[in-house]
Amino acid sequence: MSLPLLPDRDCGGCVECCRYIPLDLPELAKPTGQLCHYCVDGSGCAVHAIRPQTCRVWFCLWRAVELSEDWRPDHSGVIIRPDGVERGEITLYVVRPSEFLASEDFFVTVAQWIAEGIQIALSVPGPEGFYPVRSIITDWLRPAIEEGDMADFVERLLAALDKLHEGPFQPDGVTARYAVA
Numbered sequence: 001m002s003l004p005l006l007p008d009r010d011c012g013g014c015v016e017c018c019r020y021i022p023l024d025l026p027e028l029a030k031p032t033g034q035l036c037h038y039c040v041d042g043s044g045c046a047v048h049a050i051r052p053q054t055c056r057v058w059f060c061l062w063r064a065v066e067l068s069e070d071w072r073p074d075h076s077g078v079i080i081r082p083d084g085v086e087r088g089e090i091t092l093y094v095v096r097p098s099e100f101l102a103s104e105d106f107f108v109t110v111a112q113w114i115a116e117g118i119q120i121a122l123s124v125p126g127p128e129g130f131y132p133v134r135s136i137i138t139d140w141l142r143p144a145i146e147e148g149d150m151a152d153f154v155e156r157l158l159a160a161l162d163k164l165h166e167g168p169f170q171p172d173g174v175t176a177r178y179a180v181a
C-alpha cells in the first residue's frame with residue numbers, strides 16, 4: 001500500500017530502505033541488510049531514472065505522515081513500514097539503537113497512535129541475509145501509556161527489542177543480482 005506523500009518532504013541523505021528492505025526482482029535482488037549496490041550511502045540511488053518499479057512506489061511512512069525531522073529513519077534508527085497500515089497496524093522497524101527511542105517525541109507519538117486504536121508492531125533486522133522478526137506489542141506498552149509513565153514505556157520497549165533480537169531469524173534466500181542497466 002502506498003499513501004500520498006507529503007509534498008514538502010524528501011529522503012535527503014537517508015538510504016535506510018535501500019539497506020534494510022530485501023528485494024527479489026528479476027532486475028534487482030539484494031539480501032536483507034545489504035546496502036543496494038546502486039545506492040550511494042548518505043546520498044541516494046545512482047540509477048534513479050531507471051530504478052525498478054518497486055523502488056518507485058515503496059516509501060516509509062515518514063514520507064507520508066506529519067512527523068518531526070527527528071523521525072527520519074537515518075536519524076531515528078526507525079523505519080516506519082507501510083505494510084499493515086490498511087489493517088490498522090504500524091510497524092516500527094528498529095534498525096539500530098538510538099536515543100530517539102527514549103525521547104518524548106517518540107513516546108507521545110506512539111501513545112497517540114495507540115489511543116487512536118492503531119496496533120503497534122515492533123520489528124528488528126537479523127544478520128544480513130535473514131528476514132526481520134516482528135511482533136505486535138500494543139498490549140505490552142499499554143499500561144505504561146495509560147499511566148503516562150515514559151520511563152516504564154522505554155523499559156518495556158527495550159525489553160521487547162531484546163526479546164526480538166533473540167530471533168529466530170529465517171534466511172531470506174535472496175542471492176544478490178544487480179542487472180538494472
Ligand code: SF4
Pocket residue numbers: 010011014015016017018058059060061062063072073074079
Ligand atoms: S527509509 Fe524512508 S526516508 Fe529513508 S530513504 Fe527510504 S523512503 Fe526515504
Ligand code: SF4
Pocket residue numbers: 017018023028036037038039040044045046047048051052055
Ligand atoms: S535501485 Fe536505487 S532505489 Fe532501488 S534499492 Fe537500489 S539504490 Fe535503492
